[in-house]
Amino acid sequence: MIDPKNVEQVLNELRAKLPGGFAQDVEKNLRAGLKAALGKLDLVTREELDVQAAVLARTRARLEELEKTVAELEKTLLKK
Numbered sequence: 001m002i003d004p005k006n007v008e009q010v011l012n013e014l015r016a017k018l019p020g021g022f023a024q025d026v027e028k029n030l031r032a033g034l035k036a037a038l039g040k041l042d043l044v045t046r047e048e049l050d051v052q053a054a055v056l057a058r059t060r061a062r063l064e065e066l067e068k069t070v071a072e073l074e075k076t077l078l079k080k
Contacts, residue, residue, distance in 0.1 A: 007034065010030075015027065
């Protein structure tokens with residue numbers, strides 16, 4: 001993931017090395033380009049990720065229960 005601190009560091013270096021108006025134009029264009037590139041990515045929020053992780057955990061637990069039940073039924077059927 002892109003660390004915002006790194007982006008700010010690059011922008012600060014540009015501000016220091018480029019003339020005032022030009023640096024602002026470059027920064028504006030870089031921010032717009034970065035925003036457009038990030039907008040094209042298929043990203044989810046932390047909340048959505050946490051919800052899906054919880055769903056997955058419940059599904060795994062249920063699967064384990066069902067596997068145990070099937071194993072017990074198989075044992076019962078094999079004994080007959």
